[in-house]
Amino acid sequence: MGLKILVTGAKGMLGSDLVSILGSKKEYELIGATRGDFDITDHFQTTQFLRENNPNIVVHTASYTKVDDCEKNREMAFNVNAKGAENVASGCKNINAKLIYISTDYIFNGNKNEPYVEDDIPEPLNVYGDSKLGGEQAVQNILNAFMIIRTSWLFGKKGNNFVSTILKQADVVKPPYHLSIVDDQVGSPTYTIDLSYAIEKLIAHNATGVFNITNSGYCSWYQFAQKILEYSGKKGVKVVPIQSGQLNRPARRPSYSILDCSKFKKITNYTTRHWEEALKDYLQNTD
Ligand SMILES: NC(=O)c1ccc[n+]([C@@H]2O[C@H](COP(=O)([O-])OP(=O)(O)OC[C@H]3O[C@@H](n4cnc5c(N)ncnc54)[C@H](OP(=O)(O)O)[C@@H]3O)[C@@H](O)[C@H]2O)c1
Structure with a gap:
């Protein structure tokens, strides 16, 4: 029989694609777990569900992902992102399952000017990043x-993501109004199908350890918005570059968070496509 893989956050953006892509392979038996199956903040529910289903691998995508909201809900952020990961890791330890924990570029402070490698020292600038780093540490300590x-x-x-937000805003903005998008944060957009x-x-x-995975290439949010409008045929919508400080958002974000994916490439002999190709694909396949 094939490997049994359980995906947490199965109705989320990444989780839903993981369930359909891994589920389409005959070598895997898939279980998509949602909050209705177990709440990851509940140790008993989590460990019991994992014991009953006994997967070989757990891909843990469930997370509190609202970066700005995490600033005012610090306790909830740590409960879901750090304690939740700890509960899932304990459940995996009980049944000898391998855990794949999904983490973020926001564990870094953005002060580098070349891509972050897996061994770089994390220093999150916001509560979300701090709580996700807490999750990483729990996984490493337990398993x-x-x-x-x-x-x-x-x-x-x-x-909901940056692309869908820009498309919605483009439909309502009328000249002389325009979209103002930050141009002083640089990163790599990543399509959940490619990931x-x-x-x-x-x-x-059968890899183990820490890996960076993003689509290839990089851009600022402003450049990303320009391409979204261009590829979706909304070239008439004007987009203006602004500085992050002008937005006054609750959570600070790293100004530079490009991840070096060469470790992933070396082990798999595979390179993810450029984010612009992935974006075109996403736009063609979205209603
Ligand atoms: N989005 C990004 O740009 C980004 C960037 C880097 C890394 N990541 C990481 O990638 C992963 C996937 O992100 P995503 O954007 O696909 O997430 P998402 O769409 O927000 O989905 C997260 C899922 O987690 C579930 N969840 C939240 N709290 C839970 C709880 N207490 N118990 C059980 N389930 C719970 C949610 O269920 P409900 O709908 O019921 O709340 C939701 O289905 C996350 O680990 C995130 O930190 C995301």
Whole structure:
């Protein structure tokens, strides 16, 4: 029989793509777990569900992902992102399952000017990043067999994301108004379908350890918005570059968070496509 894989956050943006992509492979038996199956902040529910289902691998995507809201809900952020990961890791330890924990570029402070490698020292600037780092540490403390996958700037069909937000705003903005988008944060947009295939490659290679995975290439949010408008045929909408300080958002974000994916490439012999190609694909396949 094939490997049994349980995905947490199965109705989320990444989780839903992971369930359909891993589920389409005959070598895997998939269980998509949602909050209705177990709440990851509940140790008993989490460990019991994992024991009853006894997967070989757990891909833990469930998370409190509202970066600005995490600033005012610090306790909830740590409860879901750090304690939740700890509960999932304990459940995996009980049944000897391998855990794949999804983490973020926001564990870094953005002070580097070349891509972050897996061994760089984390220093989160916001509560979300701090709580996700807490999750990473719990996984590393509890388990020997784990993967931590850091990714960035996700967009996918089953969730609100930067691309869907820009498209919605483009439909309502009328001249002389325009979209103002920050141009002083640089990162790599990543399509959840591409990330799911990349995760599958690491599973197939039975990899362990920390890995960066994003689409290739990088841009600022402003440049990202320009391409979204161009590729969706909304060239008439004007977009203006602004500085992060002008937005006054609750959570600080790293000004530079490009992740070096060469460790992933070396082990899988695979390179993710450029984010612009992934974006075109996403736009063609979205209603
Ligand atoms: N989005 C990004 O740009 C980004 C960037 C880097 C890394 N990541 C990481 O990538 C992963 C996937 O992100 P995403 O944007 O796909 O997430 P998402 O769409 O926000 O989905 C998160 C899922 O987690 C579930 N969840 C939240 N709290 C839970 C709880 N207490 N118990 C059980 N389930 C719970 C949510 O269920 P409900 O709908 O019921 O709340 C939701 O289905 C996360 O680990 C995130 O930290 C995301």
